[in-house]
Amino acid sequence: MREKKIVKDYTKQKMLVFGVLVGMVILIALFAPYLTSYDPYEQDLGNALLPPGKEHLLGTDRYGRDMLSRVMVGAQSTIFSALLLVVVITVMGSMIGIICGYHGGKLDVFLMRLSDIFLAFPGMVFAIAVASVMSGGIFNAVVALACISWPKYARITRSQVMAIKNMPYIEAAKLSGSGTLKIIRKHILPNIAGAIVVTAVLDIGTMIMEIAGLSFLGLGATPPTAEWGSMMSNGRSMLQTSPWVILAPGTAIFLTVMIFNLAGDTMRDILDPRQRKG
Amino acid sequence: MTEGEDMQKILEVKGLKKIFYKNKVPFVAVNQVSFDMVAGECLGLVGESGCGKSTIAKIITHLTPPDAGSVLLDGTETLYKKGKKERELYTKIQMVFQSPQDSFDPRCSLGDGIMESMRNRGFRKAQATERMYELLDMVELEREFALRYPHEVSGGQCQRAAIARALAPEPRLIICDEATSALDVTVQAQMVKLLQRLQKERRLSLLFICHDLALVQALCDRVLVMYKGSIIEQGIPDEVILHPQKEYTKMLVDSAF
Ligand SMILES: Nc1ncnc2c1ncn2[C@@H]1O[C@H](COP(=O)(O)OP(=O)(O)O)[C@@H](O)[C@H]1O
Ligand SMILES: [Mg+2]
Numbered sequence: 001m002r003e004k005k006i007v008k009d010y011t012k013q014k015m016l017v018f019g020v021l022v023g024m025v026i027l028i029a030l031f032a033p034y035l036t037s038y039d040p041y042e043q044d045l046g047n048a049l050l051p052p053g054k055e056h057l058l059g060t061d062r063y064g065r066d067m068l069s070r071v072m073v074g075a076q077s078t079i080f081s082a083l084l085l086v087v088v089i090t091v092m093g094s095m096i097g098i099i100c101g102y103h104g105g106k107l108d109v110f111l112m113r114l115s116d117i118f119l120a121f122p123g124m125v126f127a128i129a130v131a132s133v134m135s136g137g138i139f140n141a142v143v144a145l146a147c148i149s150w151p152k153y154a155r156i157t158r159s160q161v162m163a164i165k166n167m168p169y170i171e172a173a174k175l176s177g178s179g180t181l182k183i184i185r186k187h188i189l190p191n192i193a194g195a196i197v198v199t200a201v202l203d204i205g206t207m208i209m210e211i212a213g214l215s216f217l218g219l220g221a222t223p224p225t226a227e228w229g230s231m232m233s234n235g236r237s238m239l240q241t242s243p244w245v246i247l248a249p250g251t252a253i254f255l256t257v258m259i260f261n262l263a264g265d266t267m268r269d270i271l272d273p274r275q276r277k278g
Numbered sequence: 279m280t281e282g283e284d285m286q287k288i289l290e291v292k293g294l295k296k297i298f299y300k301n302k303v304p305f306v307a308v309n310q311v312s313f314d315m316v317a318g319e320c321l322g323l324v325g326e327s328g329c330g331k332s333t334i335a336k337i338i339t340h341l342t343p344p345d346a347g348s349v350l351l352d353g354t355e356t357l358y359k360k361g362k363k364e365r366e367l368y369t370k371i372q373m374v375f376q377s378p379q380d381s382f383d384p385r386c387s388l389g390d391g392i393m394e395s396m397r398n399r400g401f402r403k404a405q406a407t408e409r410m411y412e413l414l415d416m417v418e419l420e421r422e423f424a425l426r427y428p429h430e431v432s433g434g435q436c437q438r439a440a441i442a443r444a445l446a447p448e449p450r451l452i453i454c455d456e457a458t459s460a461l462d463v464t465v466q467a468q469m470v471k472l473l474q475r476l477q478k479e480r481r482l483s484l485l486f487i488c489h490d491l492a493l494v495q496a497l498c499d500r501v502l503v504m505y506k507g508s509i510i511e512q513g514i515p516d517e518v519i520l521h522p523q524k525e526y527t528k529m530l531v532d533s534a535f
Pocket of ligand 2: 328
């Protein structure tokens with residue numbers, strides 16, 4: 001009894017802490033251009049590869065660009081494209097999942113076989129193939145990852161919809177004269193939103209890594225753009241001589257992914273029906 | 279009852295059949311079921327669980343399509359109606375479900391649930407709220423319950439709200455599918471009283487699905503006994519209970535009394 005109470009309070013505090021951290025990361029990314037003391041794109045070959053110090057807190061890269069500024073501006077491309085990606089696949093996947101789960105029939109069979117095909121491929125390999133066909137660029141990386149990531153959302157939403165579509169309250173809504181669209185909007189979506197949102201938040205970290213991964217391979221952000229994956233890629237030949245060039249964006253990815261994952265985990269604890277109990 | 283207007287048939291069910299496939303093995307859940315209901319009648323439908331009672335209710339309310347048969351309401355075929363016509367049907371037929379708490383959306387208040395049909399028929403918010411309060415009075419539920427959520431009320435209170443919801447479109451026929459089975463005995467008795475009163479006041483027809491013969495005896499004018507998808511016996515409850523014709527009915531009577 002007492003133990004349970006302590007655990008519960010702890011969860012709320014964790015959510016607060018991680019919520020604030022997520023907020024900070026997003027704010028930094030949002031206002032990065034105003035927060036940096038150097039132009040992240042200005043080359044200064046005289047100051048190339050300076051180690052971290054007073055002038056440049058995280059050192060400079062081989063063109064003499066300030067690493068801290070680049071990491072902060074890079075947050076914009078990496079985090080916002082991951083967020084865009086998550087929003088796109090969540091909306092697309094859950095729409096398909098709702099149609100399949102509620103409607104059933106041949107359309108359901110067709111769309112689910114299609115999603116099986118996507119799920120059967122190793123995701124990253126498929127994304128690499130799609131991204132290289134579309135010839136790089138961060139937007140194309142988002143499209144490639146969206147192509148392979150929606151089936152998971154379609155599956156989750158579909159199973160959630162199927163679990164509740166035969167509940168008496170859905171039948172009661174039908175008897176109240178509500179049409180299909182109203183039933184979905186008013187009675188199905190609110191009851192499955194929690195599970196979808198938790199999945200989406202937990203996926204932000206994964207998507208940050210996948211976007212950075214594609215960029216690392218040269219299939220995402222193209223060179224001058226500050227983006228964590230491509231920054232690491234550029235620095236990989238200097239890992240032994242100037243490790244900060246690769247450690248700065250690497251640490252940024254690590255910390256951001258960790259913050260988003262911990263926030264997602266805590267959110268799941270809160271939204272988990274087993275804990276909700278009312 | 280006199281012949282003529284009072285004996286007008288409100289519901290005619292003819293040759294209803296429903297086959298479910300369980301792992302591709304056909305299973306006849308409802309087999310050639312036919313019965314009539316006259317306006318203002320309370321008809322009981324009894325039988326052990328799994329004999330197909332709910333399936334019949336769901337076919338009549340268009341929640342499940344039948345494989346054969348027809349359902350006539352006031353002499354007109356109701357099956358195969360779609361869209362607006364189907365919604366019109368729900369102003370004449372309503373249903374009260376077995377588990378009251380599950381029949382309300384956990385994320386909507388009871389008041390919202392009761393008002394849904396009125397909002398769908400174009401009532402303005404204030405109008406619908408007004409009428410919702412009247413309905414709560416009618417089922418003897420305090421008005422403050424309108425703001426409560428299904429998990430915040432007892433089973434009996436929730437079922438009263440469900441009855442209010444069913445009354446909202448002013449239907450002529452209400453199907454109670456084991457509406458009292460999930461409640462404890464005293465609450466069951468209150469619910470039966472309420473249904474009896476409403477039926478008299480509003481000249482409702484009631485299809486009372488139940489597996490308890492004693493309750494049916496207390497409430498119904500006539501009873502149908504169902505066994506494995508078919509109706510095997512029908513008559514006035516007292517007679518069926520005193521002189522059961524079929525072995526199965528005898529068993530049902532013995533287990534109930
Ligand atoms: N959607 C369904 N799919 C397969 N079988 C079903 C379905 N609905 C009901 N059944 C089967 O049909 C039979 C009758 O069910 P039901 O009408 O719910 O019985 P009752 O209400 O009398 O307890 C049961 O054997 C049940 O397993
Ligand atoms: Mg049943």
